Amino acid sequence: TCRDWFQLSLKEGLTVFRDQEFTSDLNSRPVKRIQDIRFLRDYQFPEDAGPTAHPVRPESFLEINNFYTVTVYEKGSELIRMLQTLIGREAFTLGVQLYLKKHDGQAATVENFLEAIAESSKTDLKPFRAWYSQAGTPRVCVRSEYSAKNQEYELHFEQSYPQLSVAGERCSVPIPIQIGLLNDGGESISSTETELFLLQKPKDSLLFSGISERPIPSLLRQFSAPVCLEYDYSPEELALLYQRDSDEFNRWDAGQRLATMVIQQGLESLQQGQSPTEPTLLLESFAAILRLGHSDLSFLSQLLTLPSEGYLSAHFQPISPNQLREVLWGLYDALSDQLHVIWKQKYEEIAQPPAENLTTEAVGKRRFRNLCLSYLGRNEKTLGEELAFQQFEQSQNMTEAVGALNVLTHRSGPLRSQALGSFYQRWQEDALVLDKWFRIQAASRRENVLDDVENLMKHEKFSYHTPNRVRALVGGFSQGNFLRFHHENGKGYQWLAFQIQALDNTNPQVAARLLTPLVRWQQFAEPYQSKMYQALKQIFNTPELSKDVFEIVCKSLGESL
Numbered sequence: 001t002c003r004d005w006f007q008l009s010l011k012e013g014l015t016v017f018r019d020q021e022f023t024s025d026l027n028s029r030p031v032k033r034i035q036d037i038r039f040l041r042d043y044q045f046p047e048d049a050g051p052t053a054h055p056v057r058p059e060s061f062l063e064i065n066n067f068y069t070v071t072v073y074e075k076g077s078e079l080i081r082m083l084q085t086l087i088g089r090e091a092f093t094l095g096v097q098l099y100l101k102k103h104d105g106q107a108a109t110v111e112n113f114l115e116a117i118a119e120s121s122k123t124d125l126k127p128f129r130a131w132y133s134q135a136g137t138p139r140v141c142v143r144s145e146y147s148a149k150n151q152e153y154e155l156h157f158e159q160s161y162p163q164l165s166v167a168g169e170r171c172s173v174p175i176p177i178q179i180g181l182l183n184d185g186g187e188s189i190s191s192t193e194t195e196l197f198l199l200q201k202p203k204d205s206l207l208f209s210g211i212s213e214r215p216i217p218s219l220l221r222q223f224s225a226p227v228c229l230e231y232d233y234s235p236e237e238l239a240l241l242y243q244r245d246s247d248e249f250n251r252w253d254a255g256q257r258l259a260t261m262v263i264q265q266g267l268e269s270l271q272q273g274q275s276p277t278e279p280t281l282l283l284e285s286f287a288a289i290l291r292l293g294h295s296d297l298s299f300l301s302q303l304l305t306l307p308s309e310g311y312l313s314a315h316f317q318p319i320s321p322n323q324l325r326e327v328l329w330g331l332y333d334a335l336s337d338q339l340h341v342i343w344k345q346k347y348e349e350i351a352q353p354p355a356e357n358l359t360t361e362a363v364g365k366r367r368f369r370n371l372c373l374s375y376l377g378r379n380e381k382t383l384g385e386e387l388a389f390q391q392f393e394q395s396q397n398m399t400e401a402v403g404a405l406n407v408l409t410h411r412s413g414p415l416r417s418q419a420l421g422s423f424y425q426r427w428q429e430d431a432l433v434l435d436k437w438f439r440i441q442a443a444s445r446r447e448n449v450l451d452d453v454e455n456l457m458k459h460e461k462f463s464y465h466t467p468n469r470v471r472a473l474v475g476g477f478s479q480g481n482f483l484r485f486h487h488e489n490g491k492g493y494q495w496l497a498f499q500i501q502a503l504d505n506t507n508p509q510v511a512a513r514l515l516t517p518l519v520r521w522q523q524f525a526e527p528y529q530s531k532m533y534q535a536l537k538q539i540f541n542t543p544e545l546s547k548d549v550f551e552i553v554c555k556s557l558g559e560s561l
Contacts, residue, residue, distance in 0.1 A: 003107040008067060009056045009132070010110050013076025020077065027360050030248035031298045037223045037249070040078065042310035044070040045137055045228070049162065049314065050520045051555045053135040057110055063547040065509045071135075078226040079131050083114075085176045085224050086128075086198070087121040095120035127200065130173045136161045138173060140199065142231045146214040153181065153211040158203045159227075175199040177229075178221035178247075179206070183213055186244025193246065194221055216240060221247040235261060239285050243292075248299060256307045258282055259331070260315055263307075266327035267316060276327055283338050290342050297350075297364030301371045306331065309482035318525035321486035328483070329445075336378040347372035347387070355396035363399075370403030377407035389415040392422075402436060410445040434461060435472040442476030449484050450492060453477045464503060467510050474499050478517045485517060486524070490531030493518065497535040500549065501542050508546030515539075515549065519556040533557075 002011050024032040047053060047070055054069070056076045061067055084092040099108075099116035106112075110132050118125040138159050145154045157177070161170040177197045181190040190208060197206045208215075216237045220229045233241075233254075238261065241254035259282060266276035286304060294300040312328065313319045336343070350369055353362035373391060377384035384407060392404035405423060408416045420441065427433040438461075442453050453473060456462060462469055478485050478496045485492040496514065503511040521532035539545070540553045553559075 001107055003109050005061070005064060005067060006057055006059070007109050009072045009076030009079075010108065010113055012073050013056070013080050014113075016073050016077035017080040020081075027363070028296055028298050030252075031296070031302055033222065033249050034252050034299075034302045036074075036077075038308065038311070040070075040074050040226065041314070042308050044074045044226075046310065046314055046520060047071055048075070048135065048137045050523075051558065052519055052552060055133050055135050057132040059133075062551040063512075065548050066512060066551055075226055079128075082131070082176055082225055083117055083125075083128070085178070085196070085222075086174070087117070087123055091121040092117065127174050130171055134161070134170050134173070136170065138175065138225075138227045140175060140177070140220075140225075140227050140229045142217070142219060142229065144217060144231075146211070148214070151209065151211050153208040153215055155179070155197075155206045155208075155217065156203070157197075157199045157205065159199055160202070172200065172202050175225045175227060177219065178224040180218035180221055180245070180247060180250075181208065181211065181215035182218055182241070182245065183215060184240070186240055186246075188246065189213070189215055196224075218245050218247055218250045220250070220253075222249050223253075233257065235281050239281050242285050242303075243288055252299075252302055255285070255303055256311070258285065259306050260312065262331060263312060263324075263327050264316065266330065267320075267323055270323050270326065276330060279331060279334060282331075283335065286335060287339060287342065290339070290346060296360075297368040298360070299364075301364070301367045304371060306335075313482070313523075317523050319486075319523055319528070320525045321483055321528065322488060325483040332375070333378055336375045336384075340376065340379055343372045343375045347376065352394070352396065352400060366397075366399045366403070370399070370406070373403060373407055377410070385411050385413065385415055389419060392419045398433070398436075402440070405437075405440050406443075409440050409443065412446060428461065431466075431468070435468050438462070438469065439472040439476035439480065442473050443480045445484065447484075449477070449481065450495065454495075464506065467507060470499075470503065470507075470510055471513075474514060478514060486528055488527055490527065490534070493531050493535035494538070497538045500539055504542065504546050504549050505544075508548035511546065512548035512552050515552050515556070519552065521556065 002008060020032060020036055054071060056071060056079060058067065058072070083095075087095070095117035098120045099113050102116055103112055111129070114125045114128060117123075138161055141158045141160075143156050145156070146152070159172055159175060175198070177199055179195045179197055180188060180193055183189045189211060191210070195206075217231065218241060219231055220227070235258060238254045238258040242251060242258055245251040245254060262279045262282050269276045289300070289303055294303070306328070309324065309328070312324060316324065347369055350365050352369070353365050369391075373384065373388055375384075377388050388404045388407035392401055392408065395401040395404060401423065405419060408419050420437070423437055424434075427437065438456060441456060442449070444452065446452065456473055462473060464470060474496070478492065485496075496518065500511045500514050503514070518532050518536055521529055521536065524532060536553055536556055539549065540557060540559070545553070
């Protein structure tokens, strides 16, 4: 067990890592890795960049219930994975076995774990301890130089930490960076397909010899460290990596970077009073990937999913949700409209697997059909609404039914009401399934979605005394519907403040978790920033506020505890 609460990540980080590895072995390893990093970037990276940032091993707390964070769990898991990357899987396994043998039945610490890994692998891991004691996400800036005359290619690395409101000195940490070099055809041109480089100093360089042409670097393969890596890729280089990189994670990440670049250009156009230009290169890349296909349809679905609002909001600050909404939804509409023929072709050529078929292949088919349907459902020309209702009516399992509802919930016609009503009648006595019903409606893009949410709070199946139902409806809107929750009128912020006040007396743990969308208020543009601040002050001034909520609100506002 852990010696004290401050060692919590020793247990939970290792548990999350083991769960990730088990799921990867059971299903698709690339898909699991992408899902885990999408979650890390959407939730842990913002936590690491905000007023509630803390180390993986925190040094203090006011309320222990606030200790269970994505930093302790998910970032803690990434530290475990880095150790395995640094010393190799076999040596890591032996190190874990030694740790368990030496400390079975004892109250252990992070140092005990690292010492066992170091002893087994004969590696000095003392510098690695800084990962556990420093808050914030390291940034790694990379630039390259190529000498055709000497056939040498050199990468220059520099690591740094962003400025945070939390106190504490930050030193350089050991960062394992997996690297591949590709030619213009997407083929590997280095002596080994993937090279492991350990960046330990603030600045360092890596030289490759015998490189006959200027390569395109594939950096941080498999997301080998929880860092923000910056490299000045051209759109064409990203498109090549997106279509050809042999590393599945970096192939997906190149697509995320390319889409982010397109969205950035769209935001800049809006700010200059112009309309965003057509995303030709991204459209061509999507079309090429769709035509080529992939044996793992779950992976293909990840490749063709645009970055989330949470990921994008970390790149474009101060955050202007209305502009982000216009550009992001416009990009989705362009992908739907320009590629609707191939979306429909792919949707129709894949038959629904039998309900009892739960193989990785069957899961991939359902996931990919739902992705195609989500793009078809955005455009009136594609009859996506009718297709979604047809899929709902013919659905043989929950994945197919929910995939259809996720399209219909954004509509306002009778098919939406009919499908939601039918789903409720069938599953109203199953609490977990009914949570999905509430959450799907809370995530709707409909302009009046907050009115829908307020009406659902009067539903006989909604209760403040059911935490999962609160998370599904209140959290589903405030944390799962970024571009409707963040409205210029600030109505969503005031509504959330009221929900937190109402919950605080009976369930302060859930109330504290619901604060998450408000804590980054300083990263938003006006008028959002002022209205979020007002909502936080409203909560702060609540009489007899719980320690759970008080701690997070104080940190968010910069008040002393």
